[in-house]
Amino acid sequence: MKRRDKTEVMRDRLQLEDTRLLFQIDEAAEVIEKLSAGQIYSAYGAKAVERLDALTNAEERLSEAIEYLNKIVEPKNEFSEAN
Numbered sequence: 001m002k003r004r005d006k007t008e009v010m011r012d013r014l015q016l017e018d019t020r021l022l023f024q025i026d027e028a029a030e031v032i033e034k035l036s037a038g039q040i041y042s043a044y045g046a047k048a049v050e051r052l053d054a055l056t057n058a059e060e061r062l063s064e065a066i067e068y069l070n071k072i073v074e075p076k077n078e079f080s081e082a083n
Contacts, residue, residue, distance in 0.1 A: 011069040014062055021059040028052040 031048050032040070039045045 007069055007072050011066060011073055014066050014069065018059060018062045018066060021055055021062060025052065025055045025059060028055055 028048065028051050032045070032052060035045050035048065040049070
């Protein structure tokens with residue numbers, strides 16, 4: 001398998017994981033939306049907010065990695081956009 005092919009496979013896997021993270025972020029946000037003001041400040045609410053924050057941070061880092069791999073896989077597209 002060529003390096004380019006391996007990079008494309010890695011990018012595709014990361015994109016799939018990114019989609020999964022986005023679904024988890026939506027679910028975590030729904031949980032928080034359903035909490036009352038008192039529940040948000042409870043231990044359960046704090047954990048829900050921490051989970052949402054962690055998922056969001058992970059998705060941001062994953063998106064950055066995907067963007068980097070896109071530049072490796074499709075360098076000519078970036079060159080075309082620059083001109």
